[in-house]
Amino acid sequence: MNVRLKRARELAGYAVQLTKDEGLGTMLARGAGFVRRRCFGKKARYLPAKKVLEAQRAEMAGKNFENCQLSTISVLTPLYNTPEVFLRQFLDSFVNQTAPNGELCLADASDAAHSSVGDIVREYQAKYQHIVYKKIENKGIAANTNAAAELASGEYLALADHDDILAPHAMYTMGQAIRQLREAGEPDGFLYSDEALFTKKIEKPLVAHFKPDYAPDYLLCCNYICHLAVFRRELFEQVGGERPECDGSQDHDLFLRLIEQVGGAAHVPQVLYYWRVHEGSTSGGTDAKPYVAKAAKKALADHLERTGRTGTIEDGLYPSTYRVRWDIVGEPKVSILIPNKDHTEDLEKCLQSIWKKTTWDRFEVIVIENNSTDPATFAYYEKARQRYDGLKVVTYPDKGFNFSAINNFGRKAAEGDYLLLLNNDVEVVNGDWLTELLRQCAHPGGAAICGAMLWYPDETIQHAGIVTGLGGYAGHSHKYKKKGGSGYLFRTSTVQDFSGVTGACLLVKTAVYDEMHGLDEQFAVAFNDVDFCLRVRDAGYRIAWTPYAELIHYESKSRGGDEKDPVKAARFAAEQQRLYTIHGKENILDDPYYNPNLTRDREDFSENDDLRRLKEGRVTVRFRGGTLQ
Structure with missing residues (x-):
């Protein structure tokens, strides 16, 4: 189709x-x-309405840096030969903030031919008290940022580049977000916002980067946090500031070290920063600065060493992305559970690909026979046992199809440290698929669940992680997207954190499966994987997805569409309602790994048709922790 x-x-x-x-x-x-x-x-689509900005200014009228009752934020900006038009636009964006809780700390490393940079800053200083300036020797971006930090008096610090622009409500929004975190008793040491790219005017942005809440696996693959990041000054000083040896990825390195101290990060889903795209800017790609990749790998390798984990840092599938090839601890055994009813051609293709291609040899396969009616099926099982060493076939004793009950029954025969739920209509693509799934789980601080990239036979995406709320209930990330792209913000080409992955190929620690009492058997057909993953997530475990484990999924060949059968359609509707009943509709519609400014009507990560939360300047913030060691 x-x-x-x-x-x-x-x-x-x-x-x-x-x-x-x-x-x-x-x-x-x-x-x-x-x-x-x-x-x-689409003019000014990420900016709050004028009346909202006016209301913020009215709220802060007559207040200053000391008494505005918002946490003070010192913005650190190294200057270097900054073009006048860029510098004035940046300075204007600071002095026109809707709240006075900001301080701008400028460390100027410009050469003698660009003395006008200092002249322009002094012009602004004469009018605005909270601009602090110092001329410094150019020692690189990290050292220059540290020099700016020495000028800071704020309780918090933020990073901004000299050629970019702060959104007019950046200081107000971050100040309110910090207040919300404190009132909720949540960690307030590290916050970040969404951002947008522009070329000339922020009223005409190119695109926004709508980010998930804190996602530790994703952060190890790329610096998705970028701007605007705000963090406690005492933490910055505690970790020693930015490191010159990581110049090029100094912010990525800093974020990792700060998060190690905070234990996670808080996300504000407002566009508070505008990143200028021009020649030489990293917003246009790392080809402009080829040393970035080397610095990023060092930052990641040092992070692993500090957190007591081992693995090899490699280039990712695309420039400016990376891959941690985790060392698997021990030799865990995987029990692969495959429900089957007839359709022996599908099963044979699946089994043959497992035995022929899989390089991880510590596995067992358990086929769960479910009410087959074709005598040839049972003859096939006998032959398959002879051809596939160690293959087990167990017979599900009840009638009808209940995916949850069938897999729970199969688990009783499993001996592995991990269970792999696998459909009979999938085919392995790459030999290290199982190894790659294990890499995400079988190391200190690893995920409890990992899912794979599943392709349709026509090389479009069937599954690249589950996002709850899509279509009102749940959907597959980037479904139908053609093979060959990186996805939204590299989200189909890097290891990701998700709220769920499909039960068509789901690796889970056996101990966690048992702790959750397996799949909920009242979800007979639909949403059993979503419910299970949400229960695992809400118990404090992580759920990962990797693009490095690839399989072809001949989706639903063995079961047909529910919407054409009234009985099946009614059952599907009942399971939809049960998902809401158990997990709450608002919770389902609010996936922490999917930005609320992205649409729930489609699976392509396009912008929401309704950006009211941006126009209203709605201040919401959510802290998420993440296992780092």
């Missing part, structure tokens, strides 16, 4: 469901937002 047609059908289905759940008015409003975003102008 054509990809556009698939998406259109799924969108139409979602519109019908939305109308049933929330009424025609909500569906029409959502549809109007879609048309408005797609067909009309």
